[in-house]
Amino acid sequence: MRVFAVAEINFGELDPVSVELLNLANTIKGDGSAEAVVIGSSISSHAEKLAKYADKVWKIEDASLENYNPELYVDVLLQLFQKEKPDVVLIANSSRGSEYAPLLATKLNAPIVTDIVGLDVSDGVKATRYIFQGKLLVDVLVKQADTYVFTVRQGVFKEEKQASGEVVDAGIKPSVTPKREFSQIIEPEAGEVDITQADIIVSVGRGIEDASNIELAEELAELLGGVVAGSRPVIDNGWLPKDRQVGISGKTVKPKLYLALGISGAFQHIMGMKDSELIIAINKDPEAPIFGVAQYGVVGDIFEVVPALIDKLREIKG
Amino acid sequence: MNIIVLAKHAADPESEIRVSSDGKSVDEKGLVFDINDWDRYAVEEAIRLKEEHGGEVVVVGVGYSDDTLRKCLAMGADRAIKIPLDAGMDSYRTALAIKEAISGESFDLILAGLMSQDYNNALVGVLLAGMLDIPFATAVTSIKVEDGKIRVVRELEGGYGEENVLPLPALVTVQSGINEPRYVSIMGIKRAKSKELREVGVEVGEGFIEVEKVYTPPVKKAEMIEGAPEEIAEKLIQILKDRGLI
Numbered sequence: 197m198r199v200f201a202v203a204e205i206n207f208g209e210l211d212p213v214s215v216e217l218l219n220l221a222n223t224i225k226g227d228g229s230a231e232a233v234v235i236g237s238s239i240s241s242h243a244e245k246l247a248k249y250a251d252k253v254w255k256i257e258d259a260s261l262e263n264y265n266p267e268l269y270v271d272v273l274l275q276l277f278q279k280e281k282p283d284v285v286l287i288a289n290s291s292r293g294s295e296y297a298p299l300l301a302t303k304l305n306a307p308i309v310t311d312i313v314g315l316d317v318s319d320g321v322k323a324t325r326y327i328f329q330g331k332l333l334v335d336v337l338v339k340q341a342d343t344y345v346f347t348v349r350q351g352v353f354k355e356e357k358q359a360s361g362e363v364v365d366a367g368i369k370p371s372v373t374p375k376r377e378f379s380q381i382i383e384p385e386a387g388e389v390d391i392t393q394a395d396i397i398v399s400v401g402r403g404i405e406d407a408s409n410i411e412l413a414e415e416l417a418e419l420l421g422g423v424v425a426g427s428r429p430v431i432d433n434g435w436l437p438k439d440r441q442v443g444i445s446g447k448t449v450k451p452k453l454y455l456a457l458g459i460s461g462a463f464q465h466i467m468g469m470k471d472s473e474l475i476i477a478i479n480k481d482p483e484a485p486i487f488g489v490a491q492y493g494v495v496g497d498i499f500e501v502v503p504a505l506i507d508k509l510r511e512i513k514g
Numbered sequence: 515m516n517i518i519v520l521a522k523h524a525a526d527p528e529s530e531i532r533v534s535s536d537g538k539s540v541d542e543k544g545l546v547f548d549i550n551d552w553d554r555y556a557v558e559e560a561i562r563l564k565e566e567h568g569g570e571v572v573v574v575g576v577g578y579s580d581d582t583l584r585k586c587l588a589m590g591a592d593r594a595i596k597i598p599l600d601a602g603m604d605s606y607r608t609a610l611a612i613k614e615a616i617s618g619e620s621f622d623l624i625l626a627g628l629m630s631q632d633y634n635n636a637l638v639g640v641l642l643a644g645m646l647d648i649p650f651a652t653a654v655t656s657i658k659v660e661d662g663k664i665r666v667v668r669e670l671e672g673g674y675g676e677e678n679v680l681p682l683p684a685l686v687t688v689q690s691g692i693n694e695p696r697y698v699s700i701m702g703i704k705r706a707k708s709k710e711l712r713e714v715g716v717e718v719g720e721g722f723i724e725v726e727k728v729y730t731p732p733v734k735k736a737e738m739i740e741g742a743p744e745e746i747a748e749k750l751i752q753i754l755k756d757r758g759l760i
Contacts, residue, residue: 202576206671264676267649291670295652298637302644307606307722310635322726327603327633328527332540335727336603339720346643375649377679379665384673396759401740402528419758432691438673445669453759460528476750476756477736483531488733492753495738504747511760 197228197317200254200282202273203246204290205234205264207381210242213288213350218249220348221286222357224317225251228283230359233276234365237262243363250361254280256368265402266296267374274303275368282343286315291348291445301345307338308345313352325349329462330485351467387439389423396422396453399442399469402429403458403479403498410435411459412502419509425449427465442467457498461486478502515569515659518616519560519591520626520638522550522583523575527631533728540632540728549582552627556688558695559657560625561590567659574610574616576601580711587706588698594711595619604721605637612638613645614716623664624685628653639687650685651678655692 201217203210214232221230234243236257243255256272274462277285285300287293289311301308314324314335321338323346337411339346391397398417404410408423417424426436428443442449443465454472459465461484469475471491477490478498487493494501525531530544549557560571573586576597583594597615601607624643629636636652643650655675656667669689670677680686739749754760 226648289673291653291668295640295668298640299644299650302641308637308641309723310637320597326632326731327728328531328540329631329634330731331527331531332533333729333731334603334725335729336723337726339722339724341722376684379677379679381670382667382675382677388651420754428690433526434694441673444671446673448672453757468661474753475736476753481528485731485733487736487738490733490736492750493736494750495740496743496746499745500743501746504743505750508744508747508751509760 197224197226197283198231198281199228199284199286200231200233201250201286202293202294203232203234203242204288205236205239205242207304208238211288211290212351213290213348214246215249215356216350216353217348217418218246218288219355219357220353221284222249222359223353224284225316231280233273235261235272237455240498247361247363249359251359252361254366256366260370263378264292265374265376266299267372267376267380268370269296270300270303271370271372272368273300275371276366277304277343284330285343285345287345287347289349289396294347296346297345304343306343306345307341308347309336309338310347311349312346313349326463329460330482349463354445368369385437385439387437389440391423391425391440391442392447392449394423394449395451396420397425397442397449397472398422398455398457399425399427399449399459400430400436400457401427401459404430404435407435409432416455416502416506416509419506419513420453422451422453427459428462450482456486456490457502459486460484461489461498485493515563515567515623516621517560517563517569517571518610518619518621518624519553519557519571519573519577519586520624521553521557521573521582521586522627522630523579524550524630524632525576533730537727537729538725547579547581548643549585550627550630552629552631552688552690554695555690556625556627557586557589557591558693558735559688561754562693563623563657563659564590569622572619573620574612576611577699581592583711584706585698587709587711588702589696590702593709596711596713597712597716599716599718601721603633603725604723605635605641607718607721609641609645610718611716612642614718615714622682624683626685626687627686628689636687639685643685646685648683649680650687651680652687653689654686655689657686
């Protein structure tokens with residue numbers, strides 16, 4: 197089986213998920229090959245690094261590929277795949293990968309399954325993914341096809357499988373003028389509080405119910421000497437500024453204490469806080485995925501537990 | 515500016531999610547259905563663009579329920595197209611059905627939510643753009659209309675964004691938080707009753723995927739702390755003290 201992993205380059209850097217894609221490729225290739233594709237300008241060092249994990253690395257280099265564009269990515273990949281027929285194409289389930297992968301699938305007339313956390317090709321093709329924001333897993337059988345496209349969740353296939361492949365210049369240039377134009381990168385907003393530097397974070401989720409209840413978290417954070425952060429719904433509702441968002445599209449934090457109040461624990465959030473030294477979660481729903489990463493959990497109402505905690509802390513502090 | 519907006523009637527992940535006895539689907543008992551959260555933002559964005567630039571908003575939904583489409587009409591969409599089809603988890607069939615159903619429509623822009631709150635595939639939008647061969651952008655957090663074009667900001671990782679310009683017609687999937695969706699007013703609901711909700715039946719072939727098994731994830735469980743709120747607080751404080759955090 198020929199398995200192709202398309203590397204992810206962000207801001208000129210090779211994203212670690214690129215190696216994870218090759219780890220999966222090496223696991224499923226059987227007696228076939230794990231091949232990487234790297235797209236961009238000035239990518240030789242990335243290609244060399246990928247060669248340590250691949251049987252072959254295809255380099256598609258052009259000045260016009262410096263900035264990601266889904267139409268150009270799909271155009272050059274189609275050129276490569278017309279010659280080198282892949283059985284499986286693996287792409288990162290990132291903001292970019294998850295954007296161009298479905299377009300590639302429609303152009304290849306290939307089945308696509310997104311955000312996979314497992315892939316078994318031993319008897320047909322079976323992919324595993326989460327549904328309902330992590331509450332359930334589903335195994336799906338994919339109809340037989342010449343080529344399959346999968347986007348792969350980051351942080352799952354971490355066990356490195358070494359190889360020593362060669363780098364090949366694919367000699368491919370973009371053949372289309374994209375309709376969509378890249379304009380510019382927009383830097384993150386800078387706020388007064390840098391949550392990435394905090395030792396103690398009191399983080400609130402949808403369970404906080406209303407902007408006025410943020411005060412409760414602030415009071416607790418102040419007593420603990422920490423800061424308040426939040427999950428996506430809280431930021432979307434405008435209850436906290438964007439620079440306080442923890443998660444893939446926000447900040448990654450590693451505090452000594454992460455106290456999660458009313459946070460269910462969608463994957464995007466967990467990726468931003470799972471490496472905290474101590475995670476304590478309070479949530480009404482006993483099935484909330486946050487309890488899968490927390491060391492301590494409380495199934496309960498934050499509006500009862502948090503005031504009790506505040507009272508006790510006040511007693512201690514006198 | 516004529517806008518087609520896709521809206522899914524989807525189960526809320528905060529409702530009671532259980533595996534059915536067949537082990538291949540989700541038990542509908544306990545599920546609470548509503549407009550898919552990301553689509554709510556898409557519908558709001560469509561209505562705002564119409565309010566500013568004129569034109570028509572047509573909401574399109576795949577499935578058997580009228581509820582979400584009526585809600586979108588009450589929010590301010592002009593008419594609705596309902597595609598009675600159970601595509602299950604197969605996004606390809608959903609996208610194909612929408613492509614067929616809107617083949618007679620003229621549009622400048624198609625808006626959809628980034629993903630659905632039930633299956634989280636994030637596929638229908640881009641598959642449809644690919645089938646229609648129109649430019650697209652996903653996870654958009656801002657849309658500005660310029661002469662025959664739109665300027666959009668996409669969300670990247672780590673708080674970064676990426677600005678792109680797309681000629682129309684185009685398709686955009688929106689990220690949550692792009693706007694503040696309006697509440698549905700009583701007047702809106704009354705007006706919605708007289709708006710057109712047309713059913714368009716389409717034939718789509720077999721899909722690409724078949725569900726083999728649905729199951730609860732095996733998770734490393736946290737050590738659970740139980741008791742009355744005061745007892746819980748006491749125990750938590752002991753943990754924090756032991757760790758030298760207070």
